[in-house]
Amino acid sequence: xxxxxxxxxxxxxxxxxxxxxxxxxxxxxxxxxxxxxxxxxxxxxxxxxxxxxxxxxxxxxxxxxxxxxxxxxxxxxxxxxxxxxxxxxxxxxxxxxxxxxxxxxxxxxxxxxxxxxxxxx
Numbered sequence: 001x002x003x004x005x006x007x008x009x010x011x012x013x014x015x016x017x018x019x020x021x022x023x024x025x026x027x028x029x030x031x032x033x034x035x036x037x038x039x040x041x042x043x044x045x046x047x048x049x050x051x052x053x054x055x056x057x058x059x060x061x062x063x064x065x066x067x068x069x070x071x072x073x074x075x076x077x078x079x080x081x082x083x084x085x086x087x088x089x090x091x092x093x094x095x096x097x098x099x100x101x102x103x104x105x106x107x108x109x110x111x112x113x114x115x116x117x118x119x120x121x
Contacts, residue, residue, distance in 0.1 A: 005053060006031070015067045017051035017060035029076055035083075046091075047084030 001012045002022030011024035023031060035042060035049050042048070048062030068080050 013071065015063055015071050017053070017058060017063065019051065019053075019058050019060045021051050021053045021058060021060070023052070025071055029072065032072070032076060032080055042083055042087045047087035049080075 001010065002014060002016065002020075002024075003010050004014065004024040004027050005021045006027040007024060009024060011022075011026075014022055014024040015028055016022050031052060032049060045062040048065070050062045051058045051060045054060075065081070065084075069077055072080065
């Protein structure tokens with residue numbers, strides 16, 4: 001049981017970060033929903049959410065997947081894990097070259113058309 005750091009309500013269901021900041025289940029789900037629209041934050045943490053108090057100096061590691069699996073509904077858990085997979089895919093593809101359209105089959109033309117993937121994927 002804890003008092004949520006976002007809504008300030010006591011709750012028996014939720015997650016604690018390593019520094020004992022508590023998020024009730026409702027706020028954690030809302031936080032996850034907001035986080036899925038900002039992949040840059042998730043990319044910094046290998047697809048995992050960090051405590052909302054991180055901006056205020058919380059040094060806790062991102063929420064472990066075990067906590068996510070234990071407390072979230074199956075649909076939201078799957079969405080969270082899907083975001084992790086999407087971030088991993090973006091990271092894996094970041095250093096792969098991509099080809100411009102119309103490169104042709106000529107290996108010299110292909111070599112000239114290869115471009116680095118932008119960092120802001």
